[in-house]
Amino acid sequence: MIQWQHGVTGSMNQMCCLLCYADIETHDHLFFQCNYSRSVWHGVRNKVDMNSVQESWDEISSWLVQRAKSKAIYAVGSRLLVAAAAYTIWNERNSRFFSNKLRPLEKIVEIIINMVRTKLISFKYKQTSNVKRFLEEWKLNKEDLLED
Template sequence: MCWLIFRRKLSTQDRIHVWNMASGSMNLMCCLLCKKGMDSHNHLFFECSYSNQIWCSLRSKFGMTHIQGKWDDIATWLIPRATSKSARIVIAKLVMAATAYYIWQERNARYFKNQLRRPEKLEELIVETVRLKLHSFKFKKNDRVTRILKDWKIASAEVMLDD
């Protein structure tokens, strides 16, 4: 999913519009999340008020306020840190990936099934997904990691910690 997002290959309406121009069809849809902007990569990640609300809430909860709310800003911050094994960076990457995944899933649920969820529900799903993934990681045991895991409501004993 992230591979597609980084390469802007998701089938958003702006990309579909280019395909349809050859056939003469010109129907463009507005964003199904906020009903304001056009369904595009940049709008969806995270210029849309719905997705931006989720991203801003999560980044403030987990100390990522320095990462701005537009995809290009996120990518600019993330790419140089892509191989980092720091617990803080790993968690930031997980939060970003899970947020993008659930935003895309919500967009598709609205598009194909007419199912709607509130932003708070997606936030809960994202946090739970990241928490579950963190249970499978091995972190070096230190005070910073212990604080981070406490913030995520993961007891140190639940996670395999290297000494």
């Protein structure tokens, strides 16, 4: 994902971003510069305290690398969220390309949040104020997920 070699072949219609129809589809555009993807990012980043992280690969990857080994709840959540967002945006792009199916932005945000929430349910958490706040923000039942 770091390097995306996009050769100029085929028609311009096949090179156009299928999410916003405003620019050529490159890695940076599709995931970070596209108005649709940017709006998705703005719709989910607050769930993991990434409000200050701008929608660029350099900013997001730098933020994640600094917390790569952290087991803190917000660091784990941010890794899950970025992965889910990238997967879901790519999936939406492919759905539009191969099936001509378009989903509204709000649905994509909902899918990402539900995907991360589903993964978060599989973990056990230490009882800390940060964890309790995080679980409340994600609307997860604390009693079932906190260690005794």
